[in-house]
Amino acid sequence: MYQHIKVPTTGDKIQVNNDFSLTVPNNPIIPFIEGDGTGIDITPVMIKVIDAAVKKAYGDSKKISWMEIYAGEKSTRIYGPDTWLPEETLQAAKEFVVSIKGPLTTPVSGGIRSINVALRQLLDLYVCLRPVRYFQGVPSPVKQPEKVDMVIFRENSEDIYAGIEWEAGTDAVSKVINFLTTEMGTSKIRFPQSSAIGIKPVSKEGSERLIRRAIQYAIDHNRRSVTLVHKGNIMKFTEGAFKTWGYELAAREFGAELLDGGPWMKLRHNNGEIIIKDVIADAFLQQILLRPAEYDVIATLNLNGDYISDALAAQVGGIGIAPGANLSDSIAIFEATHGTAPKYAGKDQVNPGSIILSAEMMLRHINWHEAAAVVIHSMERAIQDKIMTYDLARLTPNAKQVSTSEFGNAMIQRM
Numbered sequence: 001m002y003q004h005i006k007v008p009t010t011g012d013k014i015q016v017n018n019d020f021s022l023t024v025p026n027n028p029i030i031p032f033i034e035g036d037g038t039g040i041d042i043t044p045v046m047i048k049v050i051d052a053a054v055k056k057a058y059g060d061s062k063k064i065s066w067m068e069i070y071a072g073e074k075s076t077r078i079y080g081p082d083t084w085l086p087e088e089t090l091q092a093a094k095e096f097v098v099s100i101k102g103p104l105t106t107p108v109s110g111g112i113r114s115i116n117v118a119l120r121q122l123l124d125l126y127v128c129l130r131p132v133r134y135f136q137g138v139p140s141p142v143k144q145p146e147k148v149d150m151v152i153f154r155e156n157s158e159d160i161y162a163g164i165e166w167e168a169g170t171d172a173v174s175k176v177i178n179f180l181t182t183e184m185g186t187s188k189i190r191f192p193q194s195s196a197i198g199i200k201p202v203s204k205e206g207s208e209r210l211i212r213r214a215i216q217y218a219i220d221h222n223r224r225s226v227t228l229v230h231k232g233n234i235m236k237f238t239e240g241a242f243k244t245w246g247y248e249l250a251a252r253e254f255g256a257e258l259l260d261g262g263p264w265m266k267l268r269h270n271n272g273e274i275i276i277k278d279v280i281a282d283a284f285l286q287q288i289l290l291r292p293a294e295y296d297v298i299a300t301l302n303l304n305g306d307y308i309s310d311a312l313a314a315q316v317g318g319i320g321i322a323p324g325a326n327l328s329d330s331i332a333i334f335e336a337t338h339g340t341a342p343k344y345a346g347k348d349q350v351n352p353g354s355i356i357l358s359a360e361m362m363l364r365h366i367n368w369h370e371a372a373a374v375v376i377h378s379m380e381r382a383i384q385d386k387i388m389t390y391d392l393a394r395l396t397p398n399a400k401q402v403s404t405s406e407f408g409n410a411m412i413q414r415m
């Protein structure tokens with residue numbers, strides 16, 4: 001029994017089978033977190049657009065029963081001032097298997113740690129999947145944005161996002177620094193009296209499960225390459241090991257063989273072959289601008305993946321239309337790549353595209369491909385008609401600038 005979550009009286013649960021496939025009823029109950037800031041603008045529009053796409057695709061034979069669950073500022077209003085992530089929200093995400101969320105605020109420096117990160121860690125949603133593709137007609141800062149067609153697999157459970165850090169000037173950090181200098185023989189902390197310390201855990205198990213999913217995705221979707229992006233020249237035992245473990249896994253589990261003596265590898269599968277390669281993260285950030293067509297599926301660590309997501313999103317029009325998913329082997333929470341954009345909160349102004357495209361990924365995840373196709377086609381048609389929210393309109397000559405809700409309505413009219 002839930003305290004504040006109202007389970008809809010119509011609808012059934014999505015079930016996870018032993019092989020991790022899903023059994024999806026015609027009327028699945030799907031939890032959603034509205035989100036802070038612009039969450040109140042984009043999430044209701046997403047629901048309206050997705051309901052219309054499902055109706056267009058299936059008439060009355062399929063329908064989502066949406067169930068609100070709470071996190072972030074709204075949760076503190078409902079459960080009490082210190083409850084940012086209620087236990088029953090986690091329970092509902094597990095019980096109902098597939099959910100979607102709006103963005104949640106994380107203060108910089110002090111205050112609470114990220115609830116977005118906590119959801120990923122507590123539910124072990126170890127894959128952050130962020131496809132980046134170009135929609136014809138979207139303004140872009142690069143000359144050939146259509147060359148960007150990449151799928152980012154960002155490790156979502158470890159790296160510096162584990163939140164293991166000690167504040168400068170505290171007793172705790174003195175203890176850690178003392179341990180590092182006396183017991184571990186480190187002499188490289190430049191200013192030991194005023195340093196903060198952060199720890200970056202990166203495991204073989206965590207790296208392998210992420211890279212395994214990326215390679216399997218590349219096989220299943222007939223992609224050309226998987227690139228391991230890392231900063232292993234500097235962080236040898238964390239990011240360098242991520243690369244080494246990736247190549248070893250490709251050889252051991254997928255039969256990949258060295259290409260021209262290595263380190264790149266070639267993996268043959270029933271439908272073709274995939275190149276497994278690696279690139280250092282800084283070089284990667286310039287190459288995605290100069291030679292984007294050479295990159296396809298990307299597997300990377302948590303922080304690199306965070307930066308790369310926003311950088312690549314910008315190349316195809318910005319984070320207003322950048323979707324994503326957080327996945328474990330069984331549970332999925334879909335979410336926009338962007339944050340709460342607080343200066344626009346409640347103004348019905350921002351682009352709902354990112355969360356709508358995240359919901360489109362969700363429809364594909366539950367095998368409702370026809371409804372997903374309706375979402376994509378209606379968005380393409382709205383953009384081609386130059387109907388755009390401020391973010392795209394300000395860069396597009398003769399665009400018709402519309403609000404968040406008007407953009408949703410424009411999509412629905414084009415279904």
Ligand SMILES: NC(=O)C1=CN([C@@H]2O[C@H](COP(=O)(O)OP(=O)(O)OC[C@H]3O[C@@H](n4cnc5c(N)ncnc54)[C@H](OP(=O)(O)O)[C@@H]3O)[C@@H](O)[C@H]2O)C=CC1
Nearest residue numbers: 103104105106107116319320337338339340341350351391
């Ligand atoms: N997964 C999550 O829930 C995430 C949460 N956050 C959190 O969000 C808060 C704000 O972070 P911030 O760094 O400002 O990043 P945001 O992504 O919230 O916003 C940065 C800028 O991106 C543009 N933008 C964001 N969303 C949209 C949209 N829907 N449509 C069009 N443009 C958009 C705006 O650009 P412009 O100013 O040019 O109009 C905005 O000022 C922080 O607390 C952060 O921790 C951040 C990222 C992810």
Ligand SMILES: O=C(O)CCC(=O)C(=O)O
Nearest residue numbers: 105106114116117306337
């Ligand atoms: O949790 C946050 O506040 C930021 C997370 C983020 O930037 C991301 O997931 O891309």
Ligand SMILES: [Mg+2]
Nearest residue numbers: 306309310337
């Ligand atoms: Mg980010």
